[in-house]
Amino acid sequence: MKVLITEYLRINLDTEKWECRRCGHVHGDARDNYKRGLLVYDRDPREIHKPLLDTKMYSRTYSPDPTWCRILEYYCSSCGTLVEAEYLPPGHPPLYDIELDIDALKLQWKDREEVVEEVRGPDLAAEKVKHGRALHAQAHGHDHGHHGHKH
Numbered sequence: 001m002k003v004l005i006t007e008y009l010r011i012n013l014d015t016e017k018w019e020c021r022r023c024g025h026v027h028g029d030a031r032d033n034y035k036r037g038l039l040v041y042d043r044d045p046r047e048i049h050k051p052l053l054d055t056k057m058y059s060r061t062y063s064p065d066p067t068w069c070r071i072l073e074y075y076c077s078s079c080g081t082l083v084e085a086e087y088l089p090p091g092h093p094p095l096y097d098i099e100l101d102i103d104a105l106k107l108q109w110k111d112r113e114e115v116v117e118e119v120r121g122p123d124l125a126a127e128k129v130k131h132g133r134a135l136h137a138q139a140h141g142h143d144h145g146h147h148g149h150k151h
């Protein structure tokens with residue numbers, strides 16, 4: 001039984017391992033921090049949030065100070081998918097942000113059917129546009145798009 005945890009992570013309850021949802025690569029022990037099995041790119045935050053002012057003239061440029069802030073990106077070592085990114089002070093260990101009770105998870109899922117892909121709801125933004133167009137067409141009848149043009 002595999003349980004979906006985040007967009008790119010799942011837990012295999014039989015092996016108790018973190019797995020990549022994209023390629024199936026095993027990251028590591030599900031009772032440990034999944035980040036242990038990922039590649040880390042310790043990035044200078046100025047590469048992502050570029051200075052908005054001339055760095056020769058100003059010390060504060062709306063760009064994070066790399067001596068105070070780093071951006072850690074975590075990638076699957078097999079398929080290269082960006083799994084997670086976090087902002088941390090330099091030298092801070094990776095956050096342990098997902099710690100699940102694996103035994104409780106097993107109990108919870110023992111009588112359930114496996115979910116292979118997440119259930120997706122309707123695309124509300126697209127529905128809104130469609131609805132708006134229908135209302136607009138109703139209000140303007142058949143003249144829609146033709147009034148106001150003289151050739």
Ligand SMILES: [Zn+2]
Nearest residue numbers: 020023076079
């Ligand atoms: Zn992968």
